Amino acid sequence: MTFHKGKVFEFLIAETESGERLDLFLSKQDISLTRSQVKMVTDEGKVWVNNLREKPGYRLRTGDAVSIEKEAPRAYSLAPEEVPLNVVFEGRSIIVVDKPPGMVVHPASGNYSGTLVNALLFHCTDLSGIGGVLRPGIVHRLDKDTSGLIVAAKSDAAHGNLATQFKNHMVKKVYKALVHGEVRKKGVVDLSIGRHPVDGKKMSTKSRRGKVALTRWEVVEGYGPVTLLDVEIETGRTHQIRVHLNAVGCPVVGDALYGNSKKRTRDLKDNVLRDILRPVERQALHASMIGFHHPDTGNYIEFSSPLPADIATVCEKLREYTFRGV
Numbered sequence: 001m002t003f004h005k006g007k008v009f010e011f012l013i014a015e016t017e018s019g020e021r022l023d024l025f026l027s028k029q030d031i032s033l034t035r036s037q038v039k040m041v042t043d044e045g046k047v048w049v050n051n052l053r054e055k056p057g058y059r060l061r062t063g064d065a066v067s068i069e070k071e072a073p074r075a076y077s078l079a080p081e082e083v084p085l086n087v088v089f090e091g092r093s094i095i096v097v098d099k100p101p102g103m104v105v106h107p108a109s110g111n112y113s114g115t116l117v118n119a120l121l122f123h124c125t126d127l128s129g130i131g132g133v134l135r136p137g138i139v140h141r142l143d144k145d146t147s148g149l150i151v152a153a154k155s156d157a158a159h160g161n162l163a164t165q166f167k168n169h170m171v172k173k174v175y176k177a178l179v180h181g182e183v184r185k186k187g188v189v190d191l192s193i194g195r196h197p198v199d200g201k202k203m204s205t206k207s208r209r210g211k212v213a214l215t216r217w218e219v220v221e222g223y224g225p226v227t228l229l230d231v232e233i234e235t236g237r238t239h240q241i242r243v244h245l246n247a248v249g250c251p252v253v254g255d256a257l258y259g260n261s262k263k264r265t266r267d268l269k270d271n272v273l274r275d276i277l278r279p280v281e282r283q284a285l286h287a288s289m290i291g292f293h294h295p296d297t298g299n300y301i302e303f304s305s306p307l308p309a310d311i312a313t314v315c316e317k318l319r320e321y322t323f324r325g326v
Contacts, residue, residue: 148287
C-alpha cells in the first residue's frame, strides 16, 4: 500500500515484502530513485521505518511503515538556449534527436554553449529531473562532428532503464560510414580499445588496458577506392568505429584524427575523385539507426535518419563518377 504526501512517500510493508533490504525495496518503487540514490537519501537521514531512521541494509518486516523524503528537482546550472533541433520522436519520458555535425552533445571545456544539452533544456518543458536535477539524461554520445540519432531521457526512471539497456548491449546502433579503400562485402573487427599509449587525445587498439570492442560492417555501395558502409557496433567505446576502421586499413573519409584522411585524399591519382572528396571537412560518419525498448512500455522501437546533405552530396557525385567510369 502506498500513500503520497507532497515530497514524502509512505509505504506499508506487506507480508510478501518482508525480509527485503530497505534500499532494494525503495529502488523498486515508483519514486524515480536508483538504489545508489536511495542510499544517498538514507545517509542524509531522510528515510524512516516506524518513525526511526534506519540503514540501507535494514531487513523489512510485515507491517513496517516506511517513509522517504524526496526533494524537488533542483534547477540545472546550464542555461537553456533556443538552438534549432530536429526532433524525430518525443514522448513523456524520452526524446530522440537527429544531431547535426558540429554540435557538441554535453558541455565541456571550451564548449559551454550551443550544445545538445543547452538545446534540450530549452525545448523540453516537462523534465522531471535526473538525479534530483532538472536536466536531460544523456545515456550515450556522438562525437562533435558525427551526425545522427541520439536518445535522451526526460526522467530518472527512463534514464536508468536506457542506461541498463546500453550497458547490457540491448540497443541496436547502425552508422553510415564513407571510408577510404575498396572494401569486401562484410566483416567484423574484434579488437580491444583503450587510451592511446602516446597521444592522450586518441584511442587505440594497441592499448595495454583496452576494453572489449566489437564492430560489424557491410558494404552499401562501392565507388572504387572509396566505399559506403553500414556499421553496427555491439559496444560503445570512445571513437570505436573510427579506431576500428582505421585499424583494418579503411579510415573514415574526412577523419582528421585517425588515418590521415587528408593525405590519403591528396595522394589519390584520379583528379576527379580527389576533387569530389576534398570538400569533406568532417568525418563522414552518421548515426543512421537506433533501436531500443521503450522505457515505459517495454516495446521495441526503431528510428532511422537519412544521410545528411554533406555526405549525401559526396555519395551522389561518387555514384556518378563510378557509373560514368571516369
